[in-house]
Amino acid sequence: MPREKAYHRGRRENRDHREDWERARSFVIPSPCFMRSRIQRFGAAILFLFLALPLSAHVGSPDVFYEGNAGPYRLFVTVRVPQVIPGVAEIQIRSESKDVRAIRVVPMRLAGPGSNLPPTPDLAAQSKDDPQFFIAGLWLMESGALQVRMLVDGPQGQGEVSVPVPTSAQRTLPMPKSLTVLLLALMLLLAVGAVFIVGAIVREGNLDSGEVPSDARNLRARRAMLVTAVLVAVLLFLGKAWWGVNAADFQRRVDFFKPPAAALKLVDGRRLEIRVERPDKRAELTDRRSPAYLRLSEVIPDHGHLMHLFLIRLPELNAMWHLHPDSTAGEAFALDLPDLPAGRYQVFADVVDPRGYPWTLVGTIELLQIVAGKPLAGDDSTWSGAPLAAAPAADSTNSPLPDGGHIVWQRPPGDLKAGVPLEFTFAVQDKDGRPAQDMEPYMGMAGHAEFVRSDMSVFAHVHPAGSVSMAALELAQGGMADAAASAQGPMSMAMSMPMTEVGPVSPEVRFPYGFPQPGEYRLFVQIKRAGRIETGVFDAHVSQ
């Protein structure tokens, strides 16, 4: 497989570059940065009724997309996380500049122990056909909040950037049929062989040269074979049971990182409380020792808020609220809901744990109409409009705004394909069709985008920096800053990342992302203009 070959070739070439890496690490110039992202999930909810519905991991969007600067070089990074951990992640890097000579990648913990001792970096293989494209296979040894550091080398010097990568085992890969047949045949050969070898040993093993086994020996050999056959059968049975224990242990690790179900409770008809659903007390005790154990009292701020809550009206996705509950006592978050029509709502609640691992609590809730609810304030926002059409969704590229302006999706020609990294570009226009001049940062960024699949199996909260969590990104950059602070010698290397948007915000907003699977999607694009938060909505059909 060419990719595999490139991966191993990269490893070979890379063995002598440790010194380069150490040197480069010591030249990092710290720079604040921000961005945020989400990799999301599913779950459950309570009202007066309560429905728990855990779905696929990371709300169906495990891969990481990132766009940012490594010193003077702008990179678009895609990390295809492995299905099992430890496993090999595929790192795809596209450089905006044509003169990047080499990119090295290295995995580390995002924060704390394991975040300051890099292993030998891997050299990403540069495409011969497309010199701006690099690819590397990188072993990720642990589940949890990791980072992949990239060291870029080119004529403008060296640059470094760190991309947070939340990893988790997602499923158990089945055994191919051909391998099953082969292993069964070999097992049979070994089992029967063992029985017959024992028979031959008992029958002839102690005979002198040329001596013929007696009837008594033959009988003893048959008995020994019978006993051995029983022993082999017992051993195979125990082996299978042991295999089952291993598989169950692995599944437990997979389950640790599944999206936690949200226990939702409506108090006094309008106050929504959000907790992590814990169905099994014993599991809770076990999970407490797990790195994946989530405590809502310990989550860290992510671009200004401890939790980002999304309510999406089901089944037509014709209304959406982006709210920010407050932390309350008892491992919970709560907020007074704004005015809401009665109906069923999908809930996605984004938080980031202290290790930098992003979680999305997922649930559904039935609500009666709320009138005279709490008015939206601060960064809270809402949108309502046309329903998402049934499959195939009518592709839309122009979304009107309340003031007569528009957000226009500069969609690339052709079909949208699943699994393809894209840069989603949106132009914000005023009512005269000119680029909007009144753009402002919304929670520190030019925009926020939520990608939602019609069946709620995919939900991704994306920013101009990509799908990475901004809180995680801050932790990663903190680690790089620490490395730089402890460095000795001249600082010939630059690390720059866009932090809070300062100055005028461009009317063109870009989001790096890739649809994880085919289907009908609705995109909510949120920007801020002249103090107003506005949401553009686009529908997309994504094919295989």
Added chain:
Amino acid sequence: MQTRIAAQVSAATDSVPWYVWSCLLAVISSVVGGAWDISWHESIGRDSFWTTPHILIQLCGIVSGLSCGYLILSTTFQKNSPVRAHSISMWGFRGPMGAFLCAWGGVCMITSAPFDDWWHSAYGLDVKILSPPHVLLALGMTGIRFGTVVMIVSEMNRAVGEYRARLEHLLFFAFIFLFGMTIGIAQEYTFRFFMHGATFYFVAALIAPILLAAIAAATQHPWAATITTAMYTATHLAFTWILPLFPAEPKLGPVYQKITHLIPPDFPLLLIVPAIVFDLVRRRIGGWNRWAQAGALGTAFLASFIAVQWPFADFLMSPASRNWIFATGDIPYFAGPRSPWMRNVFLSTEPTVTAFWVRMGIALVAAAIMTELGARWGDWMRRVRR
């Protein structure tokens, strides 16, 4: 009787057969590969199936499988093969008993390769020794090592004089690899932080007395247990002291420990002391009945092992042991700050004091039973002719 004498005379004039050397070579390959591989995982991390240690391990299966396969085929189809007279037959094939065992072990090892590769892709790369494909691999390696031992005892039991003495030395040499294999399989239970738990001594009672008793019975040498254990300890120490001489750094992450050289295996268990006691006791109780001997030897083994290993474990936990001799300062790259390797504290393997003493009692019984089983195994090996 005439046949036996003829065979002995013939053996006395023969040199060690080529297939014994090739199987020993295969075993050594897996021993070096195995120790190197564990060290590789702890220092560098696996990045491909085709690492040198993996190749050395698989070479064991291939070399022994091919050489024993050839031996079996040539014995089967060459009617005048010198091996034919002392061969066994199975499924129409003929060959020395050890050759069948080695061939079986080779198939086991080869089977473990695709199984292990799938295991990694299904459940992730493992950093533990005891997994089903690894146990299959270990079973194969054990089969080859046992087959090699059987080849040697078969030849030795038909030999006399100086040739027999040479074969006996070879048997001691081959037996240390069986010793090392067994201890290696159990090493997840014999880390230093388990050494103040009864489980550790229970595991030691399961694995060591059977081997000591077997080699003693097979050779009838007065210092058989001591010689084997001393050779095993020396081999283990060689790995402990030589491997760190090679530079290494992790290729996988996250990395929790700064690694500059290959991480050596732990300092060997002090089995040499109970082995000496074992030899001293057995020469004094030769007239006792079998189970009484087993009880006495098992007790002597366990008591002397606890007497030396328990305080030695305290030393291994102390800063004084963190040097190249005892190597307790060499920590795998993946061991985090809360791992027992870093904390240098003993882990309790029994929930209560009662459970501790119950398991210690079980260990004592196990030591006696395994001693008797080992003696029977050794007696059987002394009778092997083919």
